[in-house]
Amino acid sequence: MLDLHGFGDQLLQGASITIQLALSSLVVGLILGLLGASAKLSNIKPLQWIANFYTTIIRGVPELLTVLIIYFGATTVLMSIASLFGYEEYIEIGPFAAGVTALGLTFGAYATEVFRGALQAIPKGQHEAAIVLGMHPRRKFFRIILPQVWRVALPGIGNLFLVLLKDTALVSVVGLEDIMRKANVAVSNTKEPFLFYLVAAFMYLALTIVSMMVVYYLEKRASRGLTRG
């Protein structure tokens, strides 16, 4: 059958890194997305400006460039900030941290738009009912608004996660040991590029299919309170 020349384990380790990167970036991105959407919908003008600036810039610049800027730029920025506090040692951020930052920022920018749409889709009556019942704004947000936003936003967020999963491959360019990088190593050892890149492609495809199934399950679960018809 398929002879991977003993690189099968390596590729699986790479898959584990890819999954860790995707899930970490997802968490960062969801938080940034909710913050971004709240900022865009707030009445405070400077917050709106910041959120608009953030989404415009991130969505107009290639993801690869974002990864490169964060990876090569963060060191300079962090060191100059640290030197303000008198710390003069060399600071370096690793490919994983750079990847989570870059992909989280990208995911957050697109998620901002998804969450904004979802927040606006919640009927005004829901807010009013929660206030009438005497809920604290924070409680209203977590008990009433967020579960409904989640249901409306899920299809969009699911699509974004599939994009994010594929974007993780970009972080291999700055040396993260993910599926792509492991495939590169295997290729340079075995001189069988077609085989290993095809295997890598099918590993991503498998991850995509699993994610689609999870999103489908979550969507069903999120709309269980809705009766059709």
Next chain:
Amino acid sequence: MELDFSVVIEYFPRLLSGTWMTIKLVILSIVLGAIVALPIALARISKNPLISTGPFAFIFFFRGTPLLVQIFLVYYGASQFEAVRESFLWPVLKEPFWCAIIAFTLNTSAYTAEIFRGAIQAIPEGEVEACKVVGMTKAQMYRRILLPRAFGIVLPAYGNEIILMLKASALASTITLLDLTGMARTIIARTYTPIEIFLAAGAIYLVISIGVIYIFKLVEKRQNRYLGTLSIKVPDKG
């Protein structure tokens, strides 16, 4: 931290030549991608599973795997086979430029085919019935009614696809092409000013994106101008 933007001015002509490479890549793959996408979309709609399974698998593969893998498959993968290296295709497949074009075209055609499919299926059933009633053949119906209608519906989603392609074209730099990102990386290797040069490259991408959005707003207005007088809502489907 001291940023020295004079390097940006010094190397601006080289960044512009990288920009030109990026624009060539995007335009070529978008045009070729649209040509490839149309038959795929039409076959994908077919109710005959023998015809629609192939396009389905094609679209699923190219949308479900990273573009980086696809580029490497074409650029490095093809050379694994003796038969390819000795075939007449080799002069094309050994050039990184054409490998990038092939990978981008296949990738964007999968996305574009889905956009086309959505648009064709968004056309109200009544218009298809009206075509049949006036006795059009299937070819006439597509050429005169469905495709022009679909073109109008497709425009917003298609504009997005071009911007995604513009951003994806940065991956060409991974196979040694000197596109905008590749050129920026080359300059940085010499000057070691990553922040300044990458920010300049990012700004150029942003300007191109804004240009594409603006052009599409104009075309959309023109293509859907008949809707203004009839006040029919175009289904917003991607």
